[in-house]
Amino acid sequence: MNRYVFRFTKTGSMRFISHLDLQRLFRRMFKRLEVELMYSKGYNPHPKMNIAQPLSLGFESNSEYLEIETEKSYDIIDMIKRGNEALTEGIVLTAGIEAVPSPKNLSSIVEYAEYAVCLPTGGLLISNEALDYFNSQKSIIVNKRDKKTKKKVEKDVKHLIYRLTWTQTDENELRIHTILRAASNEVLNPMLLMEALCESVGISFEQETCRIVRTDLYCLEDGILIPLLDFCGSGKEGLYEKRKEK
Amino acid sequence: MNLEHKLEEILMRVEKPARYIGGELNSIKKNTSEELTRFAFCFPDRYEIGMSYMGLQILYHHLNRTDHTYCERVFAPAADMENEMRQANLPLFTLETKTPLREMDIVGFTLQYELSYTNILNMLDLSGIPIRREMRDETSPLIIAGGPCAFNPEPLADFLDVVLVGDGEELLPEICRRYGLWKRSGLVKEAFLKEICTLRGVYIPSFYEPFYSDEGLYAGYQKRIHEAPDRVLKAIVSDIEAIDFPVKNIVPLIEVVHDRAVVEIFRGCTRGCRFCQAGMIYRPVRERSKETIHKLALEQLRNSGHQELSLLSLSTSDHSEFEAMVTALMEDCKREQISLSLPSLRLDHFSFKVLEEIQGVRKSGLTFAPEAGTQRLRDVINKNLTEEEILSALDQAIDLGWNSVKLYFMIGLPTETQEDLDGIVDLARHIMELAHKKSDHNKGRFNVTVSVSKFVPKPFTPFMWCAQDTTEAFDQKHFYLKDRLKKIKGVTYRYHDSFTSHLEAIMARGDRRIGALLYAAWEKGCRFDAWTEYFRSDIWKALLEDYSIGTNHPSVSEIPTDAPLPWDVIDCGVSNAFLRQEYESALKGYATPDCRYGCNDCGINAYTPCPWGGVL
Known part of the structure; x- marks a missing residue:
């Protein structure tokens, strides 16, 4: 199994689309990229795709997070590049990493x-x-x-x-x-x-x-805030140490 | 404050703000320049409805592929948005570039259903464009309209500059191209109208003057301009296989009614149901080949990321390569996890095989449209579906595990008697009995939904001369059915409001004088008349009284077959002689076979080749 985490923006008039709309948008994007998502088991299978934290309608953001799970492995740079061609103005993938598979999804670690x-x-x-x-x-x-x-x-x-x-x-x-x-x-x-x-x-x-822009999401370890993307990286321990020293 | 700034604030307050932002995948951004003809495609209903309409995607594509025209979209703002816009003095704008409509060159409305007409008036008003043609001047955009309801454009004649009748793929870009040339010529608007009025499918309402008899009945029309044709023949695209079909469809950001890839597999229908306007005005049948359909479907899916594919036509199973086409599509869809939706299927052995494949365990309901309760009345309306066919299809369906069926009927059809109403009840009962007999399969959980709509006589059908039932008669029939159907366990009965059907008939067969009624209704606040929650029956009822539109009004009563008709100025290609003959056959209870068993001489082949006569 492979797990990928993406960081993306939601700016301009795209702040008026809802969390559900955004989920559908990314589902279609992966379909166009021919990236096959894994599906949950059961009567009504769901694709394994998760947005870390819903953003209120009307807020902009320059750091939202999306994670997916796939059976096959894909090139992260290629997904970001082609993904951005398949997205609309205001929603841009800005970073991504191949993350360590984890039983905990992003939503449950955001603090x-x-x-x-x-x-x-x-x-x-x-x-x-x-x-x-x-x-x-x-x-x-x-x-x-x-x-x-x-x-x-x-x-x-x-x-x-x-x-x-x-x-x-x-x-x-x-x-x-x-x-x-x-x-x-x-x-x-x-x-x-x-x-x-x-x-x-x-x-x-x-x-x-009142204009609100979300600038990042963090998780917490030993009282230190760590941006989600850094936390999900395979070099998580290293990053963590570096921050502690500061 | 500029438009965009005002809009941003308003969007924070309204419901579903994404209806008004544009920016969807595959929507077109062009550099706006003086050279371009700026066209606003207006759908007079909400975004979610309009974006589900394939015709919009088709014309958007055909206009934007040119280098002379830029087509943008506009939808009717919902009530909350309208209030905000009026308060902020924000004019109606296009989604793509947020340009106010009054700055566009051409504002074009699609006429899909009669009850959207007040929205057209409202959208013009929200744009600051004078609603009545006579109040507009040389600086106003050209207001045009097309679509199925354009076949009787008279109720809207006072508001429109140009009406386009028939297929739009070739005609509309041509109008826009010529508009660009005219814009640079410095000539007056009337010169442009004179130039285009000779094109096939172009009707200029101001070039024709209707007149009325002493009794106030429509009596015919006079031409005001010599160059205008005596009758306007619809525009026809003879070969749809050869014409472009969109493959980069706009993908809505929000959920709309139909969020899917759509390929039109053919236009027209050979069945000849006598109440059906689409079956007459879209003649002749023109098919796309199965190879083209397959290619278009895959490209659309690739460019949109849609998870559903639907085939569009008036009768899916009638495509001449139906089985091979569906088998091939099904294979691809299965592999790609795309759900395939096949509306208006004939339920024969093959269809069941297909449905079994594409629906698997989670079965949606089955739908039949017998339209009438007895074989006699089905012959009158020329609906080729027998009770045996319905029951044997259901027999199979129950075996395959379906446990619900929906039946569509119409009441108020010409020659209808109580026996025909009883026939509806009997059919529902027979189906339930059949289901009970097979109860070991589904433990009696079988469900029949009987959905009843009301007959509305439409122009260019064999029933265009027929009276519509009064709302009282409709209501009586409704209670008659309700009393009987509710006694059958497992039957759900659905019924729609009678008064809206009455209004639909008034708009559908009305003459130019109906425009005043429409204007008054809009003035008094009527909008979204097709939406139960916004429909103001009180206002409409009072207005019908003011305008003396009662049950004897020609739009709802019987019309002699030799009387002039308000839509005589339009020629849909099907001859009046054929329609009259079909009407006579109907009254005698004679069915007319599908054209594919032999040409019925409807007259369309006088204008374009129709190869379907006798192919079966």
Whole structure:
């Protein structure tokens, strides 16, 4: 069995296609490349293809991850090259590795996601004190919609924030860099955090003007964040050591 | 803020934003220049419907392969998108380059079904293009239309500059080419219309003036322009084998109704069902060879990555090389794990063998379209399907493990009596009895779905003179059937709204005056009339009253066979004498055999060779 992991972008108007659309897109791409995916056993076989973490509709990303399993072996460079010819503008395979086969798929090892956010401030300069205050609160409350009851419930997400920094380049825009929990059982949507931040610093929040780009996905080993692609490489141990030394 | 910027914000708020972004695999980007004729292909329904329509892919290909024209796509925005666009003052735009429609050269609508007409008016309005032709000027784009409903274009005549009747593969690129030349000539629009009106298949509504009798009945038309032909003969592509068929189809990013590779295996039909408009207006039958079909299918699959292949025609099994073609395709599909879908199959021994191969254990339902409940009425409508054929096919199907069947019927057909309705119930009962007799095979879990639609008389059919039942009569028949069918265990009964069929008849056989009704309906907010959730029957009902369109209106009542018809200006190639003779045979209950047993003299071979007479 062979396992390949790809990194890809989802930018421009492609941020408006859903997770399911993306899965179909890649299925068709492999079909066109004549890359035969392995199928799960059972009554309704599924191709062994998995996208590490769904990206909310409307978010862009420059580092998403896709893994496949195949019976035959394929040349990774060739797959990336021909794959990019079979994809559409905005979705580009940017890297790939032949990964060590693993019983754990990417979705189950992702721990954190990193985002770059552009928040329009409507001509207001936000003071560092206001932002510091928000960041240093004992608890940070967001309004989350309950999946079942559809009612908004308050939730403390302080422990889900790994990092939150900002720069304001001019009076119209606040740039935020943040790393948030994104594990399969515990995830914080940056949109919720931005809403809470806006409320705290006193600017109006609009979902449609807040631009969010996911910049990477990480897994965690001994408290160190490792980009998914590095982790999946066959030289995983080596990479890990190098990072530890830093 | 520019269009793209406004659009981005709006897209964050609307449902399924990817309907409006374009950028699909195989969609075409050309460098826009003054030289190009800019054509907007408009499908007056949602993206998911329009992108499932093969005709769009065909014409998109034929226009974009030229170096003189750039064809882009436009679909009707859903209600939420329309509201956002109106609020933001965002005009309707093309998917490929986000160009506002009013900046295009030609805006072309495909007329697939009558209940999409209000969407056409709405799309023009959303573009800021005056809806009525008389309100437009030299700077407005040319508004054109084609497709099956263009065979009676009169209800839309006030809104359209040009109507193209018949096959579009050759005619439409020719219109666009000439448009480019005209654009550089500096002449007025009327000069262009005069130039193209002599091309076969071109109808210019403004060149013809209908007139009416003192009683307000349609009485004929006068030509306003000497050069215009007396009647407009449809455009015909004589050899479809020789003409390009698309192999690099646009692959939608979102799920659409039919997400698959499609090859049209032939156009036309020799069966001659008397209610069927497609069976008349697409004559004669023109086939692609099995080799071409095979090659096209494989290329399409390779270029799209689709997992499903479907063959398109009015009656799949009638292809002259059907068995060899399907056997070869099946082999390739099996190897490549492509599912093969074969609509409108005749269920004979071979078909079962095929279905068994391609469906395996997971069997989809079987579908029959007897259309009428008794042999007498099936002879009247010339539907060549006997009860024995249905029952023997089912006998095999049950043995092979099928446990559900769907039956399609029509009510309100000419000469229908209560006996014919009882025939529907009896047929459903016989099928259930047969299934029970064989119950050891499927433990009685057998299911019959009876789906009933309503007869709508259509232009250029032998039934074009017939009355349509009133909605009250339809409803009575519906309750009659419902009461009887619900008593049979295992039978599910499906029925559609009567009033929409009534409106469909009004649009299908209406004259030019129906345009005012359409305009009023659009003004009052009617859109997506084919969608139950958007259909405003209250508005339509009130308008029909305002416009005195009752049960005696000629679009729904019987028309004498010698009366002038609003669509007389169009010639579909099939002679009126043939249609009249078929109507007479129908009333006598005589069936007419398939043309392949002997030519029935429909008249189409006066215009193009038809080799099918007597080939069987």
